[in-house]
Amino acid sequence: MFPEMLQFHIASYIDVFVKWLTVEWGSTFNVLTNLILLLLLKIQSGLMFVPWWLWIAAVAAIRWLQTRRLVKTAGLIILLMAIGVFGLWAEAMETLAIVITSVTIAFAISIPLGIAMAESDRINAVATPLLDAMQTMPSFVYLIPALMLFGLGKVPAVIATLIYAVPPLVRLTNLGIRQVSASVQEAAGAFGATRWQIMREVRLPLAMPSILAGLNQTTMMALAMVVIASMIGAGGLGEKVLISINRIAVGNGFEAGFAVVALAIVIDRTTQGLARRWQPPKVN
Template sequence: MFPERFTFSIADWVNAWVDKLVIQYGDLFRQISETLLWAIVSLEGLLRAAPWWLMLALVGAIAWHATRRWRATLVMVGLLFLVGAVGLWDKLMQTLALMLVATVIAVLIGIPLGILAARSARLRLLLMPLLDVMQTLPSFVYLIPVLMLFGLGKVPAIFATVIYAAPPLIRLTDLGIRQVDREVMEAVNAFGANRWQQLFGVQLPLALPSIMAGINQTTMMALSMVVIASMIGARGLGEEVLIGIQTLNVGKGLEAGLAIVILAVVIDRITQAYGRAPHEDGR
């Protein structure tokens, strides 16, 4: 048994800090919650109201533009049609809305932080351990304060998803910018480009494959959170998996699980295709 005189606990400190946060910034968190809830409910309503054939056509157009391969496009559209055929279309749209909102927030946070980390060694030194914690800390741990601040529902699910999914994008944005050839940057400096011109004209375009890989990883990690998100009130395919677990309905859980896999495959192929070099028709 470990000696008690060497033991201590940080639980009281953390609880006091969270309580103080709730008391002082409760109104701000409520406003943020209402804004995010409006955004996700509006997007979800739009996706669910759109005709299924229009959604499939839109996905097909995006897939063809990304891959320039008709066979891959037809396979993606066919897989999504299969999800609708087993009666999970509405749940698919709910999951897609949650994932899109979480991914957009992760992109808005991750890319600027990655750029700042690439420009500041001190910030990178402070940021990397924090990203390690965000990726390795069990999601149920940071669900507790998120639930205290925002309650049950879609909003805490979005925040939990962003915390889990943003680190890969920050890391890969930082990596992509730092890997831009020094000779290229020296040439740009010689032509008198300022920092903004260097960033938007050279660094970001050259780092785009790495950034797209980060967006791809962020999207995949966001999808991996849908079942956990369903435990705190988020609807969608994760809820179907959870119901399958609770009722020991293997078939129901398998259908929803395969639907999540299909959505992940479609998004993965599209984002990977956009992250590659310029497309060649017929390939």
């Protein structure tokens, strides 16, 4: 046993800090909550407005244009059909709305931060340990600050998912920009391009495959976190999984889990196909 005289607890200090935040910044959190909730509800209503058959047709068309292969296209169609057959279409759209909301906010945060890290070694040195800590932290830990500051519901689920999913996109944006050939940048500068023009017209387009790979990873991590965030009221497929676990309903849990996997595969394949379109042509 560790000696009691050497123990020191910070729980009381954290409680005081959280109370101070809720009192002093409560109105700010309320505004942020309303903005995120408005965006989430708009996205969710838009997803639910589109008929199921049109979603399947759209995914099939995108996959066919990406691969030109019937088997791969049919595979995604079967996965989407299985979600509907199990009666989980509405829950899947609810989960997808949270993922899209989280990834949209993550994209708005990650791209500027990744550019700043690529431009400044000092910012990169400060941000890298933070990203390391965020990626090594157990996913359940992210539920705690979201729950403390935003309570229960979909908004704290979005916040927790956002924090968990941001690092890959930031890292790969930074990495992609840093890997752009120095000779290409020097050539652009020789033609009179400014630093911002080089970033916008040269570095970002050439880094796009890496950025889109980061977007794919962020989306996958967001989908994984949404299932865990059902513990604080995220709803959707994660809630079905959680209820099935609590009731030891193996069959229902399998259906909900399969729907999560199917949704993940569909998102992964379509986003990977988008990333491949930005890959530079191979030189033989």
